[in-house]
Amino acid sequence: VTKYYTPHTHTFMNFFVVSPQGCRYVSKAAAKTQVEFDYDGPSMTTTVPGPRSQELMKQLGQIQNTGAINFFCNYEESKGNYLVDVDGNRMLDIYTQISSIPIGYNHPALLKVMTNPNNLSTFVNRPALGILPPENFPDKITESLLSVAPSGMTRVQTMSCGACSNENAYKAIFIWYRNKERGPNTPTNEELNTSMINQAPGCPELSILSFMGGFHGRTLGCLATTHSKAIHKLDIPSFDWPVAPFPRLQYPLDEFTRDNAEEEARCLEEVEDLIVKWRQKGKPVAGIVIEPIQAEGGDNHASPDFFRRLRNIARKHGCAFHVDEVQTGGGGTGKFWAHEHWGMDDPADVVSFSKKLLSGGYYHKDELQADKCWCITGVPAHVLFLCFPQPYRIFNTWMGDPSKNLFLSEVLNVIRRENLLEQVTRSGKALLNGLYELQAQYPSILSRARGQGTFCAIDACDDATRDRIMLKARDKGVLLGGCGDRTIRFRPALVFKEYHVNLFLNIFNDVLAQHK
């Protein structure tokens, strides 16, 4: 059944006129020509989770907690923007494995990586990258990660996941901060000895300033900077680190510039107060960590001006400025890094990534590399590892995974070849315009539509409504994600086109109409 989105207002007409080809693709033939690896639309055979998913849920329930599982997937049959489940349901995926699938399912360019015999041994022999990297490692990270390095950064440290990326970035920040304080001096015996038993001065009381609503991972260091939901933090010991308010803005941003500027000024003032207060407490702020758009915390935006001022505050107080692009990085905002929207030459000291980049890591400035070499005499060898004093400070067994870099190189090729960032910008405009229309049409249900590129969000009136709407949309073949307490977030792959936007808006409109 082919359906078209019915415009209700003038603006909506414009939206249609701007993208007339949007509906043309809703025929099998056209779709196959234009997007050869995509399906032509959702196709539902059961409610979700269907019987087969429920059966597997029981099986897995014997082994693991299955409370978070949506359904089980048939990844072989999934293609492009469509995720197929084990009951044969085919859903338009606007959540993409928590924003971690960059160019859709089973992209031909990625399948080709697998059939290249030269790549075999990279998959089969996972190296300890920090000590025994493969011959092509410098070339591979040059053509992959370095080719998209943020402004001012030529160095990158690979890691295996987002949490490890942030944990190690924090460590690099602490080491950098103490090296600054230490100057030309080497660590004292007291520092070395106390560090072994977790005590100051060896393990100093330094802090990372983070923001209420922020999310930076769930390991103990990261979790001390995560403040999105209590259930993530309850019962886990933490650090006494400062938490600043993140601006709570009104949307659309350009209609509330004055109020929003005031709110941002209030938050920035609080940041400076906290830095001073924690320094007085003897727990100086070594770094500030922030997402360009708070994602898990409810898709909260701030203006480029806010980030520019915050970056200056960090500089003024000698704190490293760490931009966490784990969820925003990789193109979803229409630029490869969300911080590019700030228009700064020197946006950050550290930028961490994972998800769409397929493995983790962080870029950093030269000065944040922990490889200063000391010559220390009089320190017993069991206290200081003399042979390689500094390289092992940021280290673990795998330090990433070269097989993921093979895929990333291809992902970047596809992004460039198919101008996917421009595609994202176009689709994002269509999506946000559609959301504006829908919230105008259903003001009792929806509000606060916002976004950059396809990295969009809209709020429901309450969490129960949000959850009901999302489940109904899923049963009609659209997979969405939630965040914050009542927000629906949109995290499509970069191959999400205006055609898919229209498909989604059609279905979402039906869901909302039935909800009333």
Add this chain to the structure above:
Amino acid sequence: VTKYYTPHTHTFMNFFVVSPQGCRYVSKAAAKTQVEFDYDGPSMTTTVPGPRSQELMKQLGQIQNTGAINFFCNYEESKGNYLVDVDGNRMLDIYTQISSIPIGYNHPALLKVMTNPNNLSTFVNRPALGILPPENFPDKITESLLSVAPSGMTRVQTMSCGACSNENAYKAIFIWYRNKERGPNTPTNEELNTSMINQAPGCPELSILSFMGGFHGRTLGCLATTHSKAIHKLDIPSFDWPVAPFPRLQYPLDEFTRDNAEEEARCLEEVEDLIVKWRQKGKPVAGIVIEPIQAEGGDNHASPDFFRRLRNIARKHGCAFHVDEVQTGGGGTGKFWAHEHWGMDDPADVVSFSKKLLSGGYYHKDELQADKCWCITGVPAHVLFLCFPQPYRIFNTWMGDPSKNLFLSEVLNVIRRENLLEQVTRSGKALLNGLYELQAQYPSILSRARGQGTFCAIDACDDATRDRIMLKARDKGVLLGGCGDRTIRFRPALVFKEYHVNLFLNIFNDVLAQHK
């Protein structure tokens, strides 16, 4: 040049008589028949690192800290027990990527995984396992991880690396501990609210007791339980958690049973004292974490009796007992888990793993699953995530990597088919006997030979000698690893045979003879 190990003593003769076939393999024909995917010996063309490695080191030095890099590798040409470098040197690898290559390089069974078209999509589409697992996930972890589950454990949580495994295991322990204290009660509003700003009671002052010399990873939670080298911990904020002494035993263990038992009793007494002291401090010990053999800290052993008593102390004081098998797990000790040597039905509450298991995770008892469901009224939705309160407490985007499980299934098949654990036990005996001989022959250089299976170690007289010996051995085609301050550790793959032991002993003997 074929060389044979020259026995110098009677015992050595015995060693030779017991394994006469050891030398037979040192001909190309025999090697190819017996170990079809292995080379027949080391082959060196340059000193290491050679010119090509040095060139690549410079290139990578522009991008990363290269201080820890040994050399660059040609993983395509590496086979079985032999690692080939980019200068064409072929080394007998007794370190295996920090103990993480289970069945050698480019094992045919693993290459076959890559050529099976059914496996393609598992590599290309990495799922968010916690919400959208693939159809075969329950079967795959049943046939891989669950088929080797430690005694008393039927549940396993997958993770991506060793540090994340321990971080999440600690979280599960803290949640379990607080749930016990809380009983039938739900968390209070005060707990939920304070947790958002890192404060007690929401983020309670609980602790994990660990051991001096232990290593459990380098992320901030793990690092608070790691005490192997100061340089790993210096400048990183930590938790005030108790650190107990690990027994410092004399080797061979069976010659010093009484002294060793006294030393172990001393350490156990200290453990109980610390548990009491930290409870009085208001930072109760929720869990005890320990390695069956302290690896990074210098290959320190303790007796089965020590671990049985420690396990009882944990039980008595209501602390979870967490056995970290990240380095010891996977067969290197001659049993799949090192803790099997303790001969206990209920060895642990949590067992974490990574490395040879190819991705990370932890097994745990039912009661450590964080899925107790609360019904809470009167708590604002933004504080508590009402829809799925508990499943997201142990969670991240990827939660492991199913493509690594494909390999692990094959690894386990090979271990069973080829009886590799028996092989390890045989090779381990030959290796340890050889080390006993060498330390008898070179008492001014070597001492404290020790080991279980091929998980062996020997101490040099000092760190400089240790490092010199290791570099010389490398130039002669044997790759070894260091640990502690003066220890050489042996971490061969499970396909390391008596033939390889003899090859190694030949070369090592030459190195030591020249060193004198």
